[in-house]
Amino acid sequence: MSEKSFRQAINEALREEMRRDPGVFLIGEDIAGGTGSEGEEDAWGGVMGVTKGLLGEFGAKRVIDTPISETAYIGAAAGAAVTGMRPVAELMFCDFAGVCFDQIMNQTAKLRYMLGGQAKVPLVIRMQCGGGFNAAAQHSQTLHGLFTHIPGLKVVMPSNPYEAKGLLIESIRDDDPVMFMEHKFMYDDKGEVPDESYAIPLGEAYYSRDGEDITVCALGRMVNLCNQAADDLAQEGIGCTVIDLRSTSPLDEESVCESVEETGRLVVVDEGYPRCGFAADIAALAAVKAQSALRAPVKLVTPPHTTIPFAPTLEELYIPSVGRIKEGIKEVLAA
C-alpha cells in the first residue's frame, strides 16, 4: 500500500490489465502524443498525462494514437470489442460524446440487445468530466445522467484514487460497455492505493460516512464535498450518512433505501444537470421505494438548469459547494 494520485491509480490499473490480458488495448487522441513526429515520443501520455509511459511498455499496436476523429475511433473500439478485443478508449472530455454519440448510443449500447444476446461489448470509454477549471460550456460537463438514461451502458464515477484503480480494473474486466468518468479536478488528489491488483464491483455503494440523522447521496468529486460538509456538521452534532454510489448504472438501490429507512431524510448532491438527472433519479427512487420512511421532502443540491458558465464568479455559483450542501442538509433537518 502506498500513497498515489488519482492519475497514477488509473495508469496502474491500465498497466496491470494490459499485462494480464493481451486483448486489452488503448486508443484515443494523444494518449501517447507526438506519434509521427520527430519530437518527443509519448510526449503527453494523454491530455492529462494519465496514460504516460504505457507506450514504452506496450508499443504502438496497443497504445494507439488516432486523428481527431471521435466517431471513427470510438466506433472502431466498439467494433474491436464486439469481435473479441477489450479496448479502453479515451474520449478526453465527456463533452466530446456529442461528436460521436451515434457510436455510443445507437451502436455500442444496443449491439448486445439488437443481436439477441450474441454480442459482448467489453469496451471502456474513459473520459474527464466536471467543472472547476473555468473551461466553459463544452469542456466542463458531467454527463453521467445522459449515459445512464441509455440501456446497455454502465456508468462509473470514482471519488478517490483507491476507487479509481479498483473500479477501472473491474470496468475493463466487465463484458458490457462502461462509461468511466474521471473528474478532472481530482487527477492530483492523493490517497492510499494498494500496489497489487484489485477490483471493486460495480453497483455496490460505499458508506463514506456513517450518521443517523440524514442520508446524503453523491458520486465522484461531490462525495468529497459531502464528506467535508458531514465533518463540519458533526462538529454541530449532526450525523450524516454519506453514500458514495460509485456507479449510476448499475445502481445500488438497496443501500440508498436502507439508509433512508434508517434516517428518514435524504439529500442528493450532484454536479450533473438537474432535469432527468442522477439527483432526480435518486429522489424518485426514495419516493417510490422508501416513501413511508421519509420524514421531510427530499432536497436536491445541483447546479441550476443552465449551461456551464465561463466566468469564475459564475462557475463558483454553478457547482455545488460545501456551503450549499450544508445548507441543504440543514433545510431538510429543519423541515
Add this chain to the structure above:
Amino acid sequence: MRTIREFEDRIHINSAKGEVPGFIHLSAGQEASAVGICMHLTDADHIASTHRGHGHSIAKGCDVTAMMDEIYAKRTGLCGGKGGSMHMADLSKGMIGANGIVGGGVPLTAGAALKSVILGTDRVAVAFFGDGALNEGATMETMNLAKVLNLPMIFAMEDNGYGEATPSSWAIGGDPLARAKGFGLSACALDGHDFFQMHEAAGRIIEDVRAGKGPAFMHISAYRYYGHFEGDAATYRPEGEVEKMQKERDCLMIFKTKALATRLVTDKELDDIERQVVRLLDDAVEHARQAPAPGPEDLVTDVYVSY
C-alpha cells in the same frame, strides 16, 4: 445470388400482405456485389452492412431460415426477434450486423480490421455502405483513420442510384473515387451488375488488402429494383428506369448468359438451383409463419450480460 433474389421477392410479396412487421429495405438487383465480394471472405473475416442488409447477410453465410424468422419477428430468428431486418447479424459468420444508422457500421468495421492489426493476423474487414453513407462524417472519418492506421479494410460503396428518394448523382458533391483517393485509399469503379467483374476485381483487391497494402475503396454500381422501403412507390424515379435496368442490366440474367456461354454451368444445373432455391424459401417462409414469437420473458434479457 438467386437465393438473395428469391428471399427479397418473397418478403416484398408477403410484406404487402401484412405478414411482416416493421421497416423493410430490399436489395433485389444488387446481389452480385454482395456475393462477388463475400465469396473471397472466410467466417474469420468480418463485414458490416447497412439497413439494406439481407443480401450481405446471405452472402456471408447467415442461415436463411433463421433470417426469415428474424424478419417475421420470431423467437427462433437470428437475433431472437430483437433486431429485425435492420439488425441482421451472426457473429459466428463474421457478420457484425446490418445497421439502422446510415454510415453507422463503417467505424465498427474498422474495429474488426484493427483487431487484425493488433493481433497480427491476415483477417480483413469489409464495410458495405450505400451512396448515402458516403456523405456521412462517420464514413469519411473512418476512411481517414483506416489510411492513417493502415487497416486491412475495404470500403464497399454500393451506389444504387438513390439515397432514399434523392439521386446519388445530385447528393454526392464531386467524384466518389476522387474523394476516396483524397483520403489516400486505392479506389476503383466496378459494375455491380456483372458478377464476374465484381468477383474478379474483389478477389484482387481483397488479396492486396490482406497482404497489408492498405485500405481500398470500391464504387460499385448496383441498381435497386424496389423502393427505398417496402411501401415506397418510388415515384422519384423516371418512368421506365426500373424496367430498363431489369431488362438490360439484371445481374442474374448477365450471369446466366455468361455462365452458359462459357459452359461454367448447364441449363439443367441452373434449373436444379432454381428448384432448390424455391424449396428453401418455401420452407423458410412457412417456418417463419409457424415459429413462436418472443415472450414477455425476452423483453428484459440481453440488455447487459447480467440480464
